[in-house]
Amino acid sequence: MNILVYLEHWDGKFKKSTFELVSYAAAIAKQFQSNVYGIVLGNAETNEIEQLSKYGLENIIHIQNDVFKVLDNQLFTDVISQTVEFVNAKCIIFAHNNTGKALASRLSAKLKAGLVSGVVALPESKSPFIIRKKLFTGKATAQVKVNTEKCVLTLSQNAYGVYENSVAINKINADIKINAELCKTNLKEVQKFTAKVLLTDAEIVVSGGRGLKGPENWHVIEELADVLGAATACTRPVSDEGWRPHHEHVGQTGKIVAPMLYFACGISGAIQHVAGISSSKYIIAINKDAEAPIFEAADYGIVGDVMQVLPELTKKIKEFKK
Numbered sequence: 001m002n003i004l005v006y007l008e009h010w011d012g013k014f015k016k017s018t019f020e021l022v023s024y025a026a027a028i029a030k031q032f033q034s035n036v037y038g039i040v041l042g043n044a045e046t047n048e049i050e051q052l053s054k055y056g057l058e059n060i061i062h063i064q065n066d067v068f069k070v071l072d073n074q075l076f077t078d079v080i081s082q083t084v085e086f087v088n089a090k091c092i093i094f095a096h097n098n099t100g101k102a103l104a105s106r107l108s109a110k111l112k113a114g115l116v117s118g119v120v121a122l123p124e125s126k127s128p129f130i131i132r133k134k135l136f137t138g139k140a141t142a143q144v145k146v147n148t149e150k151c152v153l154t155l156s157q158n159a160y161g162v163y164e165n166s167v168a169i170n171k172i173n174a175d176i177k178i179n180a181e182l183c184k185t186n187l188k189e190v191q192k193f194t195a196k197v198l199l200t201d202a203e204i205v206v207s208g209g210r211g212l213k214g215p216e217n218w219h220v221i222e223e224l225a226d227v228l229g230a231a232t233a234c235t236r237p238v239s240d241e242g243w244r245p246h247h248e249h250v251g252q253t254g255k256i257v258a259p260m261l262y263f264a265c266g267i268s269g270a271i272q273h274v275a276g277i278s279s280s281k282y283i284i285a286i287n288k289d290a291e292a293p294i295f296e297a298a299d300y301g302i303v304g305d306v307m308q309v310l311p312e313l314t315k316k317i318k319e320f321k322k
């Protein structure tokens, strides 16, 4: 049962989520005594590719072509499905992010393979293939049995972790046809966010809600984020009001984050917001209302005014770091 893992890169570089994916695929390969292959499309840097061997990637197929500069779901799915046949993969793994979800669903339809999205653990058995996945935006899990010969999985971020396991990496020249005419996507413009720390990658997130009262008070969020090296985030009404940019909005209709530490400041804890943060390792809530529902989701809580608590916290952390 060979495993194929799709390795997304960003301007030639991999992120922690890619190393987690490789660690996970390598663990399944060990569990089922099979081989793990990775596929990278486009101009990933050679030294970055070599880094993947640290996490247990034994075989890599790197297809370089300028056509892969733009993510086109049809073209990418076609190339990945040819690679599945080439390496005789029975289990194909993607990250549970926008790219992974778009490609995994198309690939499963093309291969007529069962799709399990948002898996959170290693398979419980090989035959039948049984695995656990997230349900109801992380509020529950389900055990799923796959009835097809091949299966396609997307792995929830931070569900498995990153484990070092150095192996020698074998570069494979695969006979894959690039059907460039399938590419229907034209890239017109790229707008880059200038955030110091990317929200979806951040280990610590400091997030604010309507309790901040207005954009003029956001400096208390930014100062705490700065001292912690954290990303900033917000609730939906905050971005709807234009207090913060939309790419900071977290929740059911925004970004899903899974940091080690999430500060919810002046946030009531509506279910639609908690859906986007429930995979955080620790949640610290600061709210002046002791009955606010956020305290049910939080690991630690401070009942108080954000405009007093946050500057004090920032000051203490600065003193501690001296």
Ligand SMILES: Cc1cc2nc3c(=O)[nH]c(=O)nc-3n(C[C@H](O)[C@H](O)[C@H](O)COP(=O)(O)OP(=O)(O)OC[C@H]3O[C@@H](n4cnc5c(N)ncnc54)[C@H](O)[C@@H]3O)c2cc1C
Pocket: 208, 209, 210, 211, 212, 234, 235, 236, 237, 238, 249, 250, 251, 252, 253, 254, 265, 266, 267, 268, 269, 270, 271, 272, 273, 276, 286, 287, 288, 289, 292, 304, 305, 306, 307
């Ligand atoms: C279909 C749908 C999808 C949605 N998707 C999302 C989503 O993706 N993300 C999202 O966030 N929301 C989403 N919402 C909105 C969601 O239901 C809530 O309305 C929203 O999360 C509330 O935002 P908030 O906590 O900032 O504001 P509020 O609910 O107004 O809460 C403000 C909190 O601040 C506290 N507070 C006030 N002053 C202070 C102070 N000085 N110090 C400390 N605390 C203070 C209050 O006690 C209160 O708990 C969605 C709603 C719907 C219907």
